[in-house]
Amino acid sequence: MAVEQEFADVYPLTAEILLEYLDGTDCRDCGFPSCTAFADALISGKARGRQCGELDPGIAAAIDALLDYAPPIIPYNVMMESLSPGIYPVGDPPPSSPVLVTCNFTETVRLLEQILKTCSIKAILLMSDTKGYSVDNAVAEKKFTPFEVLKVISHTEVGSMVNHGRLLIPGLAGHLKTGLATTTGWHVLKGPVSGFEIPLFLIREGLVQ
Numbered sequence: 001m002a003v004e005q006e007f008a009d010v011y012p013l014t015a016e017i018l019l020e021y022l023d024g025t026d027c028r029d030c031g032f033p034s035c036t037a038f039a040d041a042l043i044s045g046k047a048r049g050r051q052c053g054e055l056d057p058g059i060a061a062a063i064d065a066l067l068d069y070a071p072p073i074i075p076y077n078v079m080m081e082s083l084s085p086g087i088y089p090v091g092d093p094p095p096s097s098p099v100l101v102t103c104n105f106t107e108t109v110r111l112l113e114q115i116l117k118t119c120s121i122k123a124i125l126l127m128s129d130t131k132g133y134s135v136d137n138a139v140a141e142k143k144f145t146p147f148e149v150l151k152v153i154s155h156t157e158v159g160s161m162v163n164h165g166r167l168l169i170p171g172l173a174g175h176l177k178t179g180l181a182t183t184t185g186w187h188v189l190k191g192p193v194s195g196f197e198i199p200l201f202l203i204r205e206g207l208v209q
């Protein structure tokens with residue numbers, strides 16, 4: 001009997017996510033009857049971000065780039081493959097670059113790198129030791145912890161590489177925000193659940209130049 005292959009959830013962009021970045025005025029200038037209809041059209045490939053004149057041009061370009069990018073399929077049989085905890089620079093990041101805390105699952109790091117490069121965003125990925133668990137599983141298994149994040153901050157000396165003290169953490173680890181801030185002494189921001197939303201969030205919050 002054939003065994004059905006299972007794949008990891010990569011949390012792609014959805015119309016609900018995109019709607020959070022639209023103006024919400026339903027002005028119809030894009031040719032669609034509402035912002036909701038426009039978000040649906042973006043996801044189904046029937047519209048481009050730049051059709052909305054109310055949308056920040058950087059966010060519009062990032063939406064178009066992300067929707068042109070085909071998310072990889074990650075089979076469960078590669079789960080737990082890990083990189084050494086530490087720094088993973090994306091695009092020769094300058095000191096103003098955001099520091100994004102993530103897990104040390106190889107495929108997650110590769111995917112985040114591709115997402116950021118797709119949007120020409122330079123960043124520092126800070127890979128906490130989650131024993132190779134992806135973020136969702138690491139949170140569920142309590143492998144994503146303030147102590148492990150503090151360890152990787154300390155041994156990489158990431159604080160000397162940037163001119164700010166902000167950490168962006170995955171949305172799925174948002175409940176650890178206060179504990180992470182207290183343990184690390186950094187200003188902790190809760191980021192999106194979907195890695196594909198990270199570029200949009202960084203642009204909207206003015207965290208990239």
Ligand code: SF4
Nearest residue numbers: 023027028030035052
């Ligand atoms: S142009 Fe933008 S703000 Fe106006 S309806 Fe379309 S998506 Fe909404």
